[in-house]
Amino acid sequence: GPAGAAxxxxxxxxxxxxxxxxxxxxxxxxxxxxxxxxVAEEPPAPPPLPGLRLVQQGAEAHVxxxxxxxxxxxAKLRVPKRxxxxxxxxxxxRRRMAQEARSLLRCRRAGIPAPVVYFVDYVTNSxxxxxxxxxxxxxxxxxxxxxSGNDTSGLHKLAEKMGELLARMHDEDIIHGDLTTANLLxxxxxxxxxxxxxxxxxxxxxxxxxxxxxxxxxxxxxFISTHPDTESMFQALLKSYAATSKKSGPVxxxxxxxxxxxxxxxxIG
Amino acid sequence: MExxxxxxxxxxxxxxxxxxxxxxxxxxxxxKAIEGSIDxxxxxxxxxxxxxxxxxxxxxxxxxxKIGKMKTRTLNAEIIFSxxxxxxxxxxxxxxxxxxxxxxxxxxxxxxxxxxxxxxxxASQVEGQQVSLDELPQLTDTAKxxxxxxxxxxxxxxxxxxxxxxxxxxxxDVL
Numbered sequence: 001g002p003a004g005a006a007x008x009x010x011x012x013x014x015x016x017x018x019x020x021x022x023x024x025x026x027x028x029x030x031x032x033x034x035x036x037x038x039v040a041e042e043p044p045a046p047p048p049l050p051g052l053r054l055v056q057q058g059a060e061a062h063v064x065x066x067x068x069x070x071x072x073x074x075a076k077l078r079v080p081k082r083x084x085x086x087x088x089x090x091x092x093x094r095r096r097m098a099q100e101a102r103s104l105l106r107c108r109r110a111g112i113p114a115p116v117v118y119f120v121d122y123v124t125n126s127x128x129x130x131x132x133x134x135x136x137x138x139x140x141x142x143x144x145x146x147x148s149g150n151d152t153s154g155l156h157k158l159a160e161k162m163g164e165l166l167a168r169m170h171d172e173d174i175i176h177g178d179l180t181t182a183n184l185l186x187x188x189x190x191x192x193x194x195x196x197x198x199x200x201x202x203x204x205x206x207x208x209x210x211x212x213x214x215x216x217x218x219x220x221x222x223f224i225s226t227h228p229d230t231e232s233m234f235q236a237l238l239k240s241y242a243a244t245s246k247k248s249g250p251v252x253x254x255x256x257x258x259x260x261x262x263x264x265x266x267x268i269g
Numbered sequence: 270m271e272x273x274x275x276x277x278x279x280x281x282x283x284x285x286x287x288x289x290x291x292x293x294x295x296x297x298x299x300x301k302a303i304e305g306s307i308d309x310x311x312x313x314x315x316x317x318x319x320x321x322x323x324x325x326x327x328x329x330x331x332x333x334x335k336i337g338k339m340k341t342r343t344l345n346a347e348i349i350f351s352x353x354x355x356x357x358x359x360x361x362x363x364x365x366x367x368x369x370x371x372x373x374x375x376x377x378x379x380x381x382x383x384x385x386x387x388x389x390x391x392a393s394q395v396e397g398q399q400v401s402l403d404e405l406p407q408l409t410d411t412a413k414x415x416x417x418x419x420x421x422x423x424x425x426x427x428x429x430x431x432x433x434x435x436x437x438x439x440x441x442d443v444l
Binding site for chain 1 (some may be wrong): 276427436
């Protein structure tokens with residue numbers, strides 16, 4: 001869902017959130033005697049930060065904003081999946097946390113804007129990061145620009161900057177793994193198009209053009225499904241990507257191949 | 270003058286920072302810290318960019334202490350170790366602890382919520398002048414810090430030196 005939207009103050013922790021597990025089972029908080037595999041998911045307890053606000057209750061993690069050690073921070077608490085074998089769950093959780101932390105450091109060392117890591121807690125599987133205060137997701141920005149009806153040139157410039165940023169990221173062999181317009185933030189003031197990449201929970205390191213191509217494909221699908229009439233915007237993004245990255249040729253080629261492979265594309269007459 | 274911060278995640282602990290300049294008895298202080306007559310971490314303030322850096326180190330140290338996973342033997346040693354970007358403990362002490370010839374000292378005290386610490390008592394043991402934490406930036410050796418933490422030029426463009434430092438501290442031991 002869209003990140004960065006404050007959902008108001010957190011009151012007492014409510015009942016477990018009903019969510020769709022990865023196995024496709026509907027997870028219901030209430031007891032169900034007849035239940036086949038109904039498992040209540042235990043939400044993580046909110047961190048005791050001053051000014052705490054729940055930002056997002058995703059399937060993978062609950063995201064909060066608050067003050068940590070005197071700074072505006074984001075706390076991501078992983079949601080344990082009870083249907084998984086505990087050893088697997090622990091390993092997966094740890095690996096995701098580690099990958100996110102590593103990718104964030106790797107990005108920053110390469111000069112790719114991403115939040116600073118403040119604290120990694122392997123016990124509760126939570127990570128405390130820099131909060132980009134008053135930022136707006138690219139998703140929300142595109143919505144509001146399209147709604148107000150003008151400034152399509154601004155969106156073109158934004159697409160160029162996005163392409164440039166992703167090219168630099170891929171040149172460092174960092175695959176984001178979950179590229180959507182909700183995972184790109186714009187620092188205030190929005191007009192400066194100062195982008196920040198977030199949410200590296202599914203990221204990994206790879207030099208393969210295939211992985212980079214898929215990374216872009218994921219973004220393309222997210223773009224088209226979330227933002228109508230943005231084909232030209234994405235084209236501008238790719239053009240800028242190609243111009244910025246020296247290794248872009250094979251990546252774009254793979255992107256084309258993946259597009260052809262895509263879902264619901266039958267080669268059967 | 271000193272600054273105290275309660276650790277949000279460990280509300281039974283608070284961290285107090287005291288900064289001293291023109292210190293004449295660094296050697297004696299070091300001994301007292303090792304013996305335990307001063308129950309605090311004695312840090313070299315020239316390696317510290319901002320009090321937040323100390324809080325991040327203290328937070329991590331307390332966390333590791335609570336789960337029994339400290340790399341060093343005491344909380345105070347762990348704080349100094351957490352400041353360092355390296356996994357070598359003696360190297361951490363050499364660079365972030367104080368040496369006998371130092372004239373500036375930053376004392377970090379982690380206190381159990383209820384216990385009152387006699388700050389005046391600690392300050393009286395220092396042959397030097399206590400100054401406000403606001404003076405810290407003047408003591409920081411920025412070039413030395415950049416070198417120690419291996420801050421890249423590209424990185425400097427996207428954030429502050431403190432950002433670079435804290436990021437390395439917190440991800441140092443990530444598998």
